[in-house]
Amino acid sequence: MTDRRDDVEFMKERLSEDPTEELLEQIASTVVNQMEDSFPELSLKSRPMDEVLEDFRDDKLEEVDSTGQYERKLNYLQTYLEDEARVETSDDLTSEDVERYEKWRKYESLSRDKPLAGTTLQDDMYLFREFIHYLIEHGMAPARFEKRIEIPEVDYRNGEGVDEKKLDPEIAKAALDYLRKYEYADVEHISMELMCQSGPRKGGLIGRDVSDFDYEERVLQYETLETTPLKNDEGSDREVTLYGEIPEMIQDYLDDQRPAETDEEGREPLLTKGDGRISPSMLQKIAYMWTRPCEVGLGCPHDRDPDDCEAAQKNNSAYKCPSSRAPHHIRTGYITDQKNRGVSADGIQQRCDVSPRVQDLHYDLPDDTEERERFEEEFRNADDDPDSGFNHD
Numbered sequence: 001m002t003d004r005r006d007d008v009e010f011m012k013e014r015l016s017e018d019p020t021e022e023l024l025e026q027i028a029s030t031v032v033n034q035m036e037d038s039f040p041e042l043s044l045k046s047r048p049m050d051e052v053l054e055d056f057r058d059d060k061l062e063e064v065d066s067t068g069q070y071e072r073k074l075n076y077l078q079t080y081l082e083d084e085a086r087v088e089t090s091d092d093l094t095s096e097d098v099e100r101y102e103k104w105r106k107y108e109s110l111s112r113d114k115p116l117a118g119t120t121l122q123d124d125m126y127l128f129r130e131f132i133h134y135l136i137e138h139g140m141a142p143a144r145f146e147k148r149i150e151i152p153e154v155d156y157r158n159g160e161g162v163d164e165k166k167l168d169p170e171i172a173k174a175a176l177d178y179l180r181k182y183e184y185a186d187v188e189h190i191s192m193e194l195m196c197q198s199g200p201r202k203g204g205l206i207g208r209d210v211s212d213f214d215y216e217e218r219v220l221q222y223e224t225l226e227t228t229p230l231k232n233d234e235g236s237d238r239e240v241t242l243y244g245e246i247p248e249m250i251q252d253y254l255d256d257q258r259p260a261e262t263d264e265e266g267r268e269p270l271l272t273k274g275d276g277r278i279s280p281s282m283l284q285k286i287a288y289m290w291t292r293p294c295e296v297g298l299g300c301p302h303d304r305d306p307d308d309c310e311a312a313q314k315n316n317s318a319y320k321c322p323s324s325r326a327p328h329h330i331r332t333g334y335i336t337d338q339k340n341r342g343v344s345a346d347g348i349q350q351r352c353d354v355s356p357r358v359q360d361l362h363y364d365l366p367d368d369t370e371e372r373e374r375f376e377e378e379f380r381n382a383d384d385d386p387d388s389g390f391n392h393d
Helices: 002-015 021-038 049-063 067-084 095-108 118-137 143-148 169-182 187-198 202-206 246-257 280-289 315-320 327-340 345-352 356-363 368-382
Strands: 219-222 238-241
Touching (some): 095 143, 169 327, 187 280, 187 327, 327 345, 327 356
């Protein structure tokens, strides 16, 4: 009895200190497990997930008129559960799987680099919530899973489809400085160098082969192929100059750390961990991992204790850090920074394969200060005209 009272007092103390979500999740899991032991009739049912999805699909398609649209949405849900989260039975599903679906659907589910449009994501999350509610109603998931789902608001500055997140240049510099010192020339380091210093699309970077890198010319060639197409097919073919020490870093990676790996076509992927061409989800994970400020020597801007922060402690949860960024956000940050430095729209079009119109709409997202500073030089030059009555003196 004394031990139990001590445990109760300990839990009271922990709960009075603004408990973390992880602690609350542990308590909930413990309570559920104890209830299941005491009341077997409350135990969650376990069914093969493919059967559950088939039943849910049949029920849902009976309710709607536009079956083709919902078929596509349900196919994405099935792909996530079976291929990404690898959920074989209903009791394999975890709260983290539920929480991750939104970011997977937005950034990783499509072959293109541009994130899913806001209204489409919102609709898909409503459908996902229906599915989780279906599991709960049929005793195959705990009720707390539904609370892990957030329906995103559509809040874009220049119309639907614009994602205003971008990687801050300070974090990009800190990440590269850290990797050059502590993780030099491994595949994660090289991936971050290429993302932060040339702004490629995710699919384009993944599709590069060793033969695309020319150390002597200091370029990386982008060429569309049938199994690794570029966004605009042959229209995206180009050469990208590699500046500074990046060619030496890539060559050191090829000489010392890259596994001798070929893909199923006999090609040698540039980015590999030894198990084939690096996957979109792995590149996504690398981006989230190495854009956490606390991981690269910067303080936490969110007043969290890294020892108690799940995003800091677990690489698989790095996406939960409010400051971590996906490859698309790194690309957006790169393009915005280059525009702030005075690089022309045509120059960015050649290097990043994005038209001036799309740059303005989707990728060039300066804040108010950056936008003001871009034009200061023009107004200074205008002030040199002594005959103007509208000078700024």
